[in-house]
Structures are given as C-alpha cells and as structure tokens.
Amino acid sequence: MKKFKGRVVTPGQVSAKALVSHGGLNTLASFQKALQFGDKKATCGDQNNKDLYGKQMAGKALCLPQTIGSTTGGLVLYCACAMKRQPACLLFSKPIDSLAAAGAILAEVWLDDVKMPVIDSLGEEFLNYVKDDMTITIKENGVVEVE
Numbered sequence: 001m002k003k004f005k006g007r008v009v010t011p012g013q014v015s016a017k018a019l020v021s022h023g024g025l026n027t028l029a030s031f032q033k034a035l036q037f038g039d040k041k042a043t044c045g046d047q048n049n050k051d052l053y054g055k056q057m058a059g060k061a062l063c064l065p066q067t068i069g070s071t072t073g074g075l076v077l078y079c080a081c082a083m084k085r086q087p088a089c090l091l092f093s094k095p096i097d098s099l100a101a102a103g104a105i106l107a108e109v110w111l112d113d114v115k116m117p118v119i120d121s122l123g124e125e126f127l128n129y130v131k132d133d134m135t136i137t138i139k140e141n142g143v144v145e146v147e
Contacts, residue, residue: 001147004126008142009096010108012117015137016088018130018146019060021051024068027076027100030057034085035076042085061136062087065127067100077103081114089138092120093127119144 029046033039034057042058067073077100080086090104096118104118117138130136130146137145 001145002129004122004144004146006091006119006122006126006142006144007095008140009101009118009120010104010116011140012089012115013138013140014061014088014115014117015135016059016061018132018134018136019052019055019057019062019087020127020130020132021049021062021064022127023049023051024066025049025052025062025064026069027067027073027103028070031076031080031085034058035079035083040085042080042087057087058085059088061089061091063091063093063127063130063136065093067097071099073097073099074101074103074106078106078110081107081111081116084114086114086116089117089119089136091122091126091136091144092118093122093124094120096120
C-alpha cells in the first residue's frame with residue numbers, strides 16, 4: 001500500500017476501485033450520456049479520452065490530472081451528483097480548477113444524500129502509480145491510500 005497526501009476540496013471517506021485518466025477529463029463530453037440519455041453507469045462518452053472512453057465512471061475513484069473543456073463543467077458534476085451518477089470520488093494530481101471545484105462544493109452543500117469526496121494536489125507520482133482497478137481509500141485528512 002502506498003499513501004499520498006493532498007488537499008481536501010470536499011470531505012468524506014470512501015473506498016472504491018480506481019479508474020485512471022492521464023489526460024484531462026472533459027466533464028460535458030464524458031457525462032453527456034448519463035445526464036441526457038439515462039445511462040446510470042455514467043459510461044464515459046468522450047471519444048478523445050482514450051483512457052476512459054466506454055468505461056463506467058459511476059461509483060469509481062476517478063483519478064485524473066485536471067478537468068478540461070466546457071464552462072459547464074461544474075454544473076455537469078453537480079447534476080451527476082444530483083442524479084446519483086457521480087464517481088465515488090475525484091482525485092486530482094494537479095490543483096483543481098474553479099469550475100470543477102464549484103460543482104463539487106455545490107453538490108456537497110446542496111445535496112443532503114450524496115457524497116463525492118474530492119482531493120486535489122496529489123502530485124504526478126500519484127497519477128503515475130495508480131492503475132485501473134486498484135483499491136483507493138480516502139481518509140478525512142486528505143490521505144489517499146492506494147493498494
């Protein structure tokens with residue numbers, strides 16, 4: 001097991017299987033099927049993301065460098081949470097952008113029955129170490145354990 005320390009954006013403890021993207025996550029393209037067409041597994045629809053395309057994102061520990069793309073990114077994350085199609089957590093190797101942070105924080109504040117812990121600034125070593133299907137455990141203090 002290896003531990004990484006990041007900054008807590010939204011709190012929570014969770015354990016989930018990793019899903020790793022080495023490129024940025026285009027939230028609108030990735031979650032479009034889940035939000036518009038009823039895909040409860042939130043299958044990634046972004047054909048430009050070779051790491052995630054066609055894979056289920058709901059309930060996974062989504063490990064990525066950053067989000068990219070549309071200014072609707074925060075709203076997309078909030079809506080995925082409101083529809084209960086969100087990843088188990090978001091783990092960023094880089095500092096989170098303001099749009100993704102807004103979506104995660106609004107979901108944390110406005111939705112009583114939904115949790116999506118978010119940790120950022122985990123570093124490049126984190127993203128290079130973690131692989132799909134490894135078990136990720138998030139502790140309250142921003143420690144992320146990978147096994």
